[in-house]
Amino acid sequence: MRKVLLIRYGEISLKGKNRHQFENRLMQNMKGSIGDLAPRRIELAYGRMYIPILDDAEAVIERVKKVFGIVSVSVASVSKLDLDAICSVALKQLNDITGGGSFKVETQRPNKNFPLKSPQVSREAGGYLLEKTEGWSVDVHHPDVVVNIELRSEGAYVYTEKIPCLGGLPVGTTGRGLLLLSGGIDSPVAGWMGMKRGLEIIGLHFYSFPFTSERSKEKVIDLAQKISTYGGPIKLYINHFTEIQKAIRKHCPEQYYVTIMRRMMFRIADTICGQAQAKAILTGESLGQVASQTLESMAVINEVTKIPVLRPLITFDKLEIIEYAKKIDTYELSILPYEDCCTIFVPKHPAIRPKLGPVQEAEQALDIEKLIAESLEKTEVLELSPR
Amino acid sequence: MNKIVYLDNSATTRCLDDVVVAMSDALQNCYGNPSSMHSMGLEAERLLKTSRKTIAEALRVGEHEIFFTSGGTEANNWAIWGSAYQRKGRGRHVITTGIEHASVLKSFQRLAEDGFKVSFLQVNEEGIVDERQLEDILTNESIFISIMSVNNETGTIQSISKLVKIIRSKTPNALIHVDAIQCFGKIEIYPRELDVDLLSISAHKIHGPKGIGALYIRKGVLIKPFLIGGEQEACYRAGTENVPGIVGLGAAVAAAKKELTANKKKLELLKERIINGLSEVGGAHINGPVNAQQAAPHIVNMWFEGIHRGEVLLHSLEVEGIYVSTGSACHSRREEASHVLKELGLTGEAFTGAIRVSLSHLNQEEEIDYFLHKLKEVVSELRELAG
Numbered sequence: 036m037r038k039v040l041l042i043r044y045g046e047i048s049l050k051g052k053n054r055h056q057f058e059n060r061l062m063q064n065m066k067g068s069i070g071d072l073a074p075r076r077i078e079l080a081y082g083r084m085y086i087p088i089l090d091d092a093e094a095v096i097e098r099v100k101k102v103f104g105i106v107s108v109s110v111a112s113v114s115k116l117d118l119d120a121i122c123s124v125a126l127k128q129l130n131d132i133t134g135g136g137s138f139k140v141e142t143q144r145p146n147k148n149f150p151l152k153s154p155q156v157s158r159e160a161g162g163y164l165l166e167k168t169e170g171w172s173v174d175v176h177h178p179d180v181v182v183n184i185e186l187r188s189e190g191a192y193v194y195t196e197k198i199p200c201l202g203g204l205p206v207g208t209t210g211r212g213l214l215l216l217s218g219g220i221d222s223p224v225a226g227w228m229g230m231k232r233g234l235e236i237i238g239l240h241f242y243s244f245p246f247t248s249e250r251s252k253e254k255v256i257d258l259a260q261k262i263s264t265y266g267g268p269i270k271l272y273i274n275h276f277t278e279i280q281k282a283i284r285k286h287c288p289e290q291y292y293v294t295i296m297r298r299m300m301f302r303i304a305d306t307i308c309g310q311a312q313a314k315a316i317l318t319g320e321s322l323g324q325v326a327s328q329t330l331e332s333m334a335v336i337n338e339v340t341k342i343p344v345l346r347p348l349i350t351f352d353k354l355e356i357i358e359y360a361k362k363i364d365t366y367e368l369s370i371l372p373y374e375d376c377c378t379i380f381v382p383k384h385p386a387i388r389p390k391l392g393p394v395q396e397a398e399q400a401l402d403i404e405k406l407i408a409e410s411l412e413k414t415e416v417l418e419l420s421p422r
Numbered sequence: 423m424n425k426i427v428y429l430d431n432s433a434t435t436r437c438l439d440d441v442v443v444a445m446s447d448a449l450q451n452c453y454g455n456p457s458s459m460h461s462m463g464l465e466a467e468r469l470l471k472t473s474r475k476t477i478a479e480a481l482r483v484g485e486h487e488i489f490f491t492s493g494g495t496e497a498n499n500w501a502i503w504g505s506a507y508q509r510k511g512r513g514r515h516v517i518t519t520g521i522e523h524a525s526v527l528k529s530f531q532r533l534a535e536d537g538f539k540v541s542f543l544q545v546n547e548e549g550i551v552d553e554r555q556l557e558d559i560l561t562n563e564s565i566f567i568s569i570m571s572v573n574n575e576t577g578t579i580q581s582i583s584k585l586v587k588i589i590r591s592k593t594p595n596a597l598i599h600v601d602a603i604q605c606f607g608k609i610e611i612y613p614r615e616l617d618v619d620l621l622s623i624s625a626h627k628i629h630g631p632k633g634i635g636a637l638y639i640r641k642g643v644l645i646k647p648f649l650i651g652g653e654q655e656a657c658y659r660a661g662t663e664n665v666p667g668i669v670g671l672g673a674a675v676a677a678a679k680k681e682l683t684a685n686k687k688k689l690e691l692l693k694e695r696i697i698n699g700l701s702e703v704g705g706a707h708i709n710g711p712v713n714a715q716q717a718a719p720h721i722v723n724m725w726f727e728g729i730h731r732g733e734v735l736l737h738s739l740e741v742e743g744i745y746v747s748t749g750s751a752c753h754s755r756r757e758e759a760s761h762v763l764k765e766l767g768l769t770g771e772a773f774t775g776a777i778r779v780s781l782s783h784l785n786q787e788e789e790i791d792y793f794l795h796k797l798k799e800v801v802s803e804l805r806e807l808a809g
Contacts (some may be wrong), residue, residue, distance in 0.1 A: 245737030284807050 036124065037113040040095055041192060042084040045106040045202065053208075058084075061104045061205040067267045068098040068421075080187070081145055096198065101265050103231050104205035109183070111194035116149060116186065118156070122163040124193045125182050132195065135170025136179035144186045156184060204233030206266035211235045212315040212345065213308050215300065216271070218255045221319025221348055223262050223365040224356050228347035229317045230266045237311055238269055239304055241276040246380070250371075256419065258368050264421040265363070272307055275413035276300075279406050280380050286400035290386040293327045294394050295401075297336040302407055305340040307414075316344045321351050331388035338391060425743040427789045431627075432574050432604055432721055432780030433747055437670070438629040444673040445631060448666040456663050457654065466665050473672025477636055480679040481621070482612045489637045489655045490668050494603040494624030495525040496648070497637040498568075500659075501599040501620040502529040504645030505566045506538060512595045513563035519543040519551055520765040521573050526601055527761070530568075539563075547766050548711040549578030553588060560592035567598050572605035575762040575778055576710030577721030579609070586617050597643060603627055603635070607678035608686065608720055619643045625667065629782070630674030634667030685783035689719035692781050692790055696722055699794035703801055709768060709776055720781040723763075728805040729775045736777055738804060742796040747778045 044061060062077055062084065069075075069086070072094055078085045088095055092110055099108060114124040129138065140161040142153040151159070161173055164182065185192040212234040214226040226236045240255045252273065263269040279299050287295050304316045320328045327336065337344055348356055360366035428436070437445075448469060454462030456470055471485075478485040491497040506516055518530050520542045534540040541559050544552050551569065567589055572579050582600055589596055599620040602611050606621075607628035613621045620643070624635040639645060639658075652660035678685070700706040705727030711717035729735055732748035739746055748760075763773050779793070 245741055246734055248733065248737055281807060 036127075038088040038092070039111050039113060039192070040086040040088055040092070040099060041109045041111045041194065042086065042099065043106045043108065044082075044084070044104050057104070057205060057208050060208050061102070064102050064104070064205050064207070064267065065099060068102050069095055072098075080189075100198070100200050102205070103201055103203040103233070103265065104208075105200040106202050107197045107199050109194040109197050111183075111185075111192040114191045114193060116146070116191055118151065118159060121156070121184060121191045121193060122160050124191075125160055125184065126164060126167050128193055128195050129164055129168055129171065129180070129182060132180060135168075137172050137174035137177070138164065138180040138182055139173060139175045139178040140164070140182045140184060142184045142186065146186045146188045148188070149186045153186075156186070160184060201231065201265075203231035206230050206233060207235045209233035210315070211237065211311070211313040212317045213304055213311065213313040214238050214317040215304060215319070216240050216255055216259060217319070218251055218258065218369065219319065220353075220360050220366065220369040221321065221356055223258050223319075223369065224359045224363065225317050225319040225345075225347045226262050227265060227359070227363050227365075229315075229345060230262070234315070234317070236262065236266065236269060236317070237313060238271040239307055240271065240273050241300055241303075242273050243277045243280055243380075244275075246277060246280070254368060254371050256417065258365055259417075260419045260421065261365050261368060262363070263419050268418055268420040270311070271417045271419055272311075273415045273417065274303055274307075274410055276303075276410060279410055282401055282406055284380055287397045289382040290384060291389060291394055291397045292380055292382050293385045294332060294335055294389045295398055296380070297327050297332070298339045298394070298398070299403070299407070301336055301339045301344075302403070303410065305342055306407065306411060308342050314342065316340065316342055318344065318346050319348055319356075320346045321348045321353070321356065324353070326385040326387050329387055331390075332386075335389045335391050335394050425792070427744045427785075427793055429779045429781065429785065429789075429793060430745045430747050431782040431785075432778065434626045434632065435629045435782055436784070437631055438674060438677055440677060441630055441670045441673040445666045445670040448669040452665065456665065457652075466663075469665055469669050469672075470663055473668045473675075476672045476676050476679075477623075480675045481606075481623075481638055483614055483638055484641060486656070487638055487641050489639060489659050490663060490671075491622075491635045491637055491659065492664070493626070493633055493635040494523075494601070494622055495635075497622035497624070497635045498523065498525040498599075498601055498603075499529050500648035501622060501637055501639075501645070502526065502533070502566070502568055504648055505597045505599065505620065506533050507646045508644055509565040509595065509597060510538070513561075513565040515539045515541070515559075515561060515563040515565060517541045517543065517556070517559065517564060517567040519545060519569055521545055521549055521575075521578075521762045522568065522570050523574060523601060523603070526568055526570070543569075545578075545765055547768075548713070548716065549573050549576045549762070549766055550711070550716060551580055551585060553585065556585060557588050557592065560589060560596075562593055562595060564589075564593045564596050567596055568601065569599075570601040570604070571611055572602075572609065572718045572721075573710075573762060574604045574721070575760055576723045576766065577604075577718035578711045579605075579716045579718055581716075582611075582616050582618065590617065597645070604718065604721070607675065607682070608689065609718060610682065613638050613640065620645070625671040625674050628674050628678045629784075631667050631670040634664055634671045636671065681783065686719055688783045689781050692785055692787065693719050693722060695787060695790045696779060696794065699790070699797075700724060702794070703798045706801075707772065709763060709766065709772055722779045722781075723776055724779065725772045725776045726801050726805075727771065728808055729801060730771045730808070732775050732777045734804060735775070735800065738800040739777075739793075739796060742800070744793050744796060747780070748776060 075087045112124045114120045140157040142156040144153045180195050183194050212229050214236050216222045216238040238259045259269050259271045283295050454466040456467040474485050474488050477488050516538050530540050598618045600618050601622050603624045605611050606623040619640045621638040626632040647658050649660045709723040
């Protein structure tokens with residue numbers, strides 16, 4: 036029996052004139068996600084997509100579940116447009132569910148050429164199933180299982196289970212964003228959330244060897260690869276930041292290290308956004324989490340760029356972020372202990388509410404343009420794909 | 423980064439050319455299973471025999487007292503559990519020191535979970551076992567004692583023969599195990615002369631391959647097998663023998679035995695060069711034994727005033743092509759502080775800022791000079807940054 040994975044995408048179908056663009060992108064993203072499986076044609080009809088399932092249902096579902104823009108999927112058996120055939124397919128589906136319980140049949144009939152109307156089909160099929168099974172009863176109000184029958188021009192689709200997916204918008208439909216990826220718990224989650232709203236993500240990591248280890252860089256690469264399973268290949272910029280840190284340490288007052296360091300990071304991010312045509316900077320900041328994440332700090336840090344800075348986690352508690360990190364499977368990577376072993380650059384008493392004037396004054400001790408140009412020269416770019 | 427100065431020889435070593443040649447010959451030309459009845463099996467068995475003989479001669483023991491293992495960890499695990507479970511009818515008290523390798527410490531922890539009474543001997547600030555404490559805790563119930571001959575982090579040499587005399591005079595029931603993994607091949611160690619029952623060695627610390635080691639079990643001493651299911655190693659250690667590994671171990675041991683005196687002299691010379699050079703770095707200190715007689719010639723554990731993170735120093739040296747370690751290799755990956763340095767009672771920078779330099783006879787004086795030169799530069803730069 037032919038099986039397909041039926042794909043529902045809610046929000047996109049609401050998007051009016053952009054709908055085609057969204058659908059095309061979703062199609063493209065799905066193709067990418069199952070690109071390494073046996074080739075097949077994804078069909079699009081009446082606001083649904085259908086992926087033929089060969090013998091690889093699990094693999095297809097696992098991949099497609101990670102594609103943003105999809106609300107839910109169902110594995111549907113395809114039958115001829117004939118009531119007897121439909122009933123026997125439905126019977127097989129119900130028999131595959133162990134334990135029994137209550138059910139009801141729901142029919143949709145976009146194909147108005149089918150001789151029976153929806154309620155009639157439901158009634159006929161329901162009667163048939165009740166007669167041919169044991170342990171099942173009908174409950175039209177609170178059934179344990181809904182047997183869905185969709186009558187379409189190319190055939191009838193029968194399915195019982197709806198698998199919820201991530202929702203959101205297809206990656207790439209809302210633009211490109213540059214994610215500051217530290218290797219901690221927060222930033223991968225922030226990137227994931229940006230992707231959820233349709234952003235194509237590129238990553239930027241500030242690497243402070245020898246103050247952090249090469250393993251911490253490996254970890255960031257692994258993290259970028261992990262989030263690429265949600266939206267396809269990711270470009271990762273690795274910026275060599277050590278000399279900037281040293282210069283700050285040597286020439287600036289201790290309480291402004293963090294503020295000035297973040298300003299330098301944002302300046303570099305701003306330049307890379309220009310090069311890579313990204314229209315937003317994303318960070319994993321959460322309000323009040325550390326000294327640089329107060330409103331005053333953010334204001335002073337933001338001052339160096341005109342590009343919108345998106346902070347998807349700004350109102351999240353640490354525990355909520357951890358929950359997400361576990362859900363998207365970045366947590367275990369993030370807590371590997373190769374993180375900053377760098378304490379040299381963290382002052383004991385950082386300025387929690389820095390003011391722009393004194394910070395700008397302190398920065399005058401640095402040759403900002405030169406430092407940034409040199410560090411950009413040493414920036415590596417990696418292409419990371421899910422597999 | 424072209425120049426490589428490898429000073430992490432207690433973590434592992436480069437295989438000698440002779441070792442590689444012997445192993446690749448075994449891999450390609452002598453791939454029979456020693457248990458096979460045909461001539462190819464016999465040929466492989468001969469290789470085992472030759473290697474076993476080489477090791478037996480190097481330790482001045484009988485061939486039948488050498489049992490191959492998958493490395494030092496298995497040799498230690500086996501010696502400890504095999505002895506404790508064999509002898510548990512005679513008593514339940516087992517003893518080790520607080521500065522052993524994790525493969526020993528964790529084995530004793532497991533014994534404690536299984537109801538054995540475990541005593542951990544204390545050491546002084548040089549890492550030397552408290553003889554009086556040993557004398558005090560020994561009873562007729564004491565059935566097993568494990569003590570390492572050379573500590574992997576500080577290079578402290580224990581006076582094994584003195585400790586053995588104390589044990590033998592206090593209890594007739596105890597088996598004595600020596601973890602000689604950091605000692606064998608560098609300092610003379612002969613289990614019969616020391617009157618110990620079990621002794622572990624490993625190939626990859628003496629320019630042999632990883633994944634192979636051996637346990638000396640004194641003739642007449644019974645311990646329980648650790649791996650079961652085959653008749654290899656006189657039914658004591660099941661599993662098809664790692665023939666190429668065993669050949670590599672044999673070749674490494676042969677080379678170490680032949681050059682033992684010359685190598686030791688070379689190591690002493692290199693170490694002296696380091697210690698003399700350290701005085702020029704300024705604010706440099708050595709952890710562990712001061713008295714040369716209790717210090718292994720190939721390990722120097724050092725720290726520097728004003729440097730409180732050993733790993734930053736490690737990575738800064740890495741930039742210059744110099745490879746050292748902090749604490750012991752496995753520790754630094756997990757970012758746990760060294761239990762050995764803690765047992766020595768070290769605190770502050772001596773504890774968190776320590777690095778270990780471990781030498782091989784393959785190191786050259788020029789390499790040491792290069793190391794000292796770069797060390798001085800790096801230490802002063804880090805001191806400047808730390809302010």
